Amino acid sequence: MTPLDKSLRRELAIDEQRYTLLIDPDGLKLTLRGHRQGISLAWKDLVSGDAALSSALRASVEGTDQKA
Secondary structure, eight states, X not given: OOOOOSOEXXXXXXXXXXXXXXXXXXXXXXXXXXXXXXXXXXXXXXXXXXXXXXXXXXXXXXXXXXXX
16 A cells, blocks of 8 residues: 555546545645635544534535535
8 A cells, every 4th residue: 555645636627616635644624725714633633533513513504505
């Protein structure tokens, strides 16, 4: 297997909007193309289940139903 020892950056389209996905040894970050702020997720949070808890909390605060 190849270790993830440096950042990997990819572009993707979601509902006709362009996003940049950055994957690095610490986790991943999804940002709207051309912006700096985005959604970050640490690998340890993903593995521990804290990611689902965070998503549920964000959904309850925003008043929307989001899936992890």
